[in-house]
Amino acid sequence: xxxxxxxxxxxxxxxxxxxxxxxxxxxxxxxxxxxxxxxxxxxxxxxxxxxxxxxxxxxxxxxxxxxxxxxxxxxxxxxxxxxxxxxxxxxxxxxxxxxxxxxxxxxxxxxxxxxxxxxxxxxxxxxxxxxxxxxxxxxxxxxxxxxxxxx
Amino acid sequence: xxxxxxxxxxxxxxxxxxxxxxxxxxxxxxxxxxxxxxxxxxxxxxxxxxxxxxxxxxxxxxxxxxxxxxxxxxxxxxxxxxxxxxxxxxxxxxxxxxxxxxxxxxxxxxxxxxxxxxxxxxxxxxxxxxxxxxxxxxxxxxxxxxxxxxxxxxxxxxxxxxxxxxxxxxxxxxxxxxxxxxxxxxxxxxxxxxxxxxxxxxxxxxxxxxxxxxxxxxxxxxxxxxxxxxxxxxxxxxxxxxxxxxxxxxxxxxxxxxxxxxxxxxxxxxxxxxxxxxxxxxxxxxxxxxxxxxxxxxxxxxxxxxxxxxxxxxxxxxxxxxxxxxxxxxxxxxxxxxxxxxxxxxxxxxxxxxxxxxxxxxxxxxxxxxxxxxxxxxxxxxxxxxxxxxxxxxxxxxxxxxxxxxxxxxxxxxxxxxxxxxxxxxxxxxxxxxxxxxxxxxxxxxxxxxxxxxxxxxxxxxxxxxxxxxxxxxxxxxxxxxxxxxxxxxxxxxxxxxxxxxxxxxxxxxxxxxxxxxxxxxxxxxxxxxxxxxxxxxxxxxxxxxxxxx
Numbered sequence: 001x002x003x004x005x006x007x008x009x010x011x012x013x014x015x016x017x018x019x020x021x022x023x024x025x026x027x028x029x030x031x032x033x034x035x036x037x038x039x040x041x042x043x044x045x046x047x048x049x050x051x052x053x054x055x056x057x058x059x060x061x062x063x064x065x066x067x068x069x070x071x072x073x074x075x076x077x078x079x080x081x082x083x084x085x086x087x088x089x090x091x092x093x094x095x096x097x098x099x100x101x102x103x104x105x106x107x108x109x110x111x112x113x114x115x116x117x118x119x120x121x122x123x124x125x126x127x128x129x130x131x132x133x134x135x136x137x138x139x140x141x142x143x144x145x146x147x148x149x150x151x
Numbered sequence: 152x153x154x155x156x157x158x159x160x161x162x163x164x165x166x167x168x169x170x171x172x173x174x175x176x177x178x179x180x181x182x183x184x185x186x187x188x189x190x191x192x193x194x195x196x197x198x199x200x201x202x203x204x205x206x207x208x209x210x211x212x213x214x215x216x217x218x219x220x221x222x223x224x225x226x227x228x229x230x231x232x233x234x235x236x237x238x239x240x241x242x243x244x245x246x247x248x249x250x251x252x253x254x255x256x257x258x259x260x261x262x263x264x265x266x267x268x269x270x271x272x273x274x275x276x277x278x279x280x281x282x283x284x285x286x287x288x289x290x291x292x293x294x295x296x297x298x299x300x301x302x303x304x305x306x307x308x309x310x311x312x313x314x315x316x317x318x319x320x321x322x323x324x325x326x327x328x329x330x331x332x333x334x335x336x337x338x339x340x341x342x343x344x345x346x347x348x349x350x351x352x353x354x355x356x357x358x359x360x361x362x363x364x365x366x367x368x369x370x371x372x373x374x375x376x377x378x379x380x381x382x383x384x385x386x387x388x389x390x391x392x393x394x395x396x397x398x399x400x401x402x403x404x405x406x407x408x409x410x411x412x413x414x415x416x417x418x419x420x421x422x423x424x425x426x427x428x429x430x431x432x433x434x435x436x437x438x439x440x441x442x443x444x445x446x447x448x449x450x451x452x453x454x455x456x457x458x459x460x461x462x463x464x465x466x467x468x469x470x471x472x473x474x475x476x477x478x479x480x481x482x483x484x485x486x487x488x489x490x491x492x493x494x495x496x497x498x499x500x501x502x503x504x505x506x507x508x509x510x511x512x513x514x515x516x517x518x519x520x521x522x523x524x525x526x527x528x529x530x531x532x533x534x535x536x537x538x539x540x541x542x543x544x545x546x547x548x549x550x551x552x553x554x555x556x557x558x559x560x561x562x563x564x565x566x567x568x569x570x571x572x573x574x575x576x577x578x579x580x581x582x583x584x585x586x587x588x589x590x591x592x593x594x595x596x597x598x599x600x601x602x603x604x605x606x607x608x609x610x611x612x613x614x615x616x617x618x619x620x621x622x623x624x625x626x627x628x629x630x631x632x633x634x635x636x637x638x639x640x641x642x643x644x645x646x647x648x649x650x651x652x653x654x655x656x657x658x659x660x661x662x663x664x665x666x667x668x669x670x671x672x673x674x675x676x677x678x679x680x681x682x683x684x685x686x687x688x689x690x691x692x693x694x695x696x697x698x699x700x701x
Binding site: 055083113 | 158161162165166169173182186189190272302303305306307308309310311312313314386389390394424
């Protein structure tokens with residue numbers, strides 16, 4: 001699978017671990033609930049760790065754990081739920097997350113310019129056919145009225 | 152008025168290019184209906200009964216003569232030669248072709264206009280007092296702050312997918328002419344005990360299905376914190392506003408369910424974390440103020456002696472002067488309302504030739520600028536007293552001088568069932584009937600200040616719940632019925648109208664309205680306005696008469 005990271009097409013080496021599934025070797029990304037349930041086990045895992053956030057999650061609960069994480073996935077159930085835009089802004093800005101902040105799921109390629117301005121640096125749309133559009137649309141505007149959280 | 156710099160122009164041009172691409176992709180089947188819907192709404196494009204409808208932003212209601220001419224050109228070239236003024240001081244075209252909308256937006260961009268965020272679940276056009284900068288009761292001109300808010304809200308990356316639409320209004324005067332108590336956020340310029348001017352911030356007001364009067368959440372905010380405070384409110388709303396039910400998704404419901412105190416605590420806590428990084432410095436504020444300096448007023452204007460004579464010789468002119476012009480802070484000047492409520496025309500509709508003529512008159516008599524009002528009229532803000540007679544004659548020839556501003560035929564009216572896909576009932580037809588019934592101007596002026604607002608459905612685009620008389624169209628088993636409310640107001644003494652009784656049938660609405668007005672004329676005390684009488688006696692005397700014949 002491929003994704004866009006730092007405005008280039010890259011291979012995705014992370015393993016998506018759904019809530020019922022067993023952990024696997026390598027770099028793994030789990031839900032926030034799973035992270036909270038089995039944090040000690042996950043911390044002894046060899047490989048990088050990521051946590052998946054949904055719109056209804058509270059990112060403040062993850063703030064203290066951010067140094068232990070290399071990836072946070074912001075998983076869009078649909079493009080209209082704008083809470084993830086604020087979650088990204090908080091993670092990147094207030095809580096100072098330095099790792100990969102990845103939009104996944106059902107965001108629109110037409111939203112990626114905004115998403116990049118709130119701190120998201122990787123995009124993995126549900127449909128990989130969208131990848132060329134994601135790349136193109138990252139350049140929709142060269143001017144802004146608001147500060148970007150990453151500048 | 153504000154003039155675009157290179158950044159503003161580039162942003163609007165790039166937005167046009169983006170929407171052109173989105174439209175092409177939609178027409179090629181590369182965007183789904185749902186996706187394109189969200190994108191087109193954020194560019195003002197609705198799909199209505201007959202055709203798409205394009206809502207063009209008029210930031211805080213200010214238009215130049217050049218912009219009016221462009222609107223005329225668009226009406227003629229892309230529409231059926233007219234446009235419509237909305238209650239957010241915007242302009243709507245009812246008949247554009249979807250595939251031509253990117254071209255229309257490109258035309259608008261050439262005169263520093265756009266349709267960004269005029270619909271959709273995002274921050275909408277900021278509105279204000281149509282008499283800003285010229286009225287006699289002003290604490291400070293609100294327009295520079297409106298422009299700062301315009302820029303901050305435009306293409307805000309974090310807040311473009313809110314739970315629901317979000318509306319901000321700013322008032323700088325003692326009398327609220329911007330309905331700020333019925334906005335998601337109302338901003339009032341106020342003076343504190345130390346004599347400094349800042350903002351009072353109201354939150355949680357709104358109309359629509361659940362009308363709510365906004366509450367003060369911060370009595371005084373220093374000017375430099377305006378944008379950080381707005382950002383704190385928006386972040387809390389974006390994170391915690393309900394998304395499970397669109398009818399409970401406005402911030403008014405969040406404020407109500409959370410409680411004003413707890414909501415305020417959440418916002419203040421958020422604000423503490425961002426305020427120091429977002430201060431507006433004095434230089435930024437004065438730079439924007441530099442776009443709203445007073446025009447070159449004629450110091451000899453008060454020396455005019457023609458007005459009294461013209462009033463004496465031309466009673467129609469005197470009547471128009473009394474009802475359609477208002478005090479100006481500069482001696483020798485008046486602000487003039489152009490009534491877009493001629494009896495035989497849908498309220499707020501303007502033709503291409505009227506728009507062009509208004510542009511010419513604005514250049515001749517009012518420094519080339521026009522304002523739109525939330526009651527769907529226009530204002531020439533700076534007319535010399537000596538020019539009023541000539542202006543009146545020309546406005547009269549254009550059917551823009553009906554002396555009915557603030558009277559019972561100055562009706563706010565939505566497009567209703569004739570145009571709108573949401574409507575349950577007609578509204579333009581009712582307005583016409585009421586106009587016909589109140590065609591005696593002496594009677595109309597005797598009744599005086601009565602605000603009638605008519606919406607064709609409970610979404611309430613015409614603000615019926617705050618009309619002195621509100622009329623709401625409802626559907627009863629496929630026929631159009633109308634609920635009447637009395638006693639609403641969107642001004643300082645904000646109030647939500649009380650229901651008079653059961654809905655009345657379409658052919659009985661006008662009779663009901665004339666009965667209500669007759670009860671007022673019969674039972675009013677000396678100098679008592681309609682609203683004051685309703686507040687004094689309640690709805691019962693009106694109810695008895697309206698339902699007596701049923």
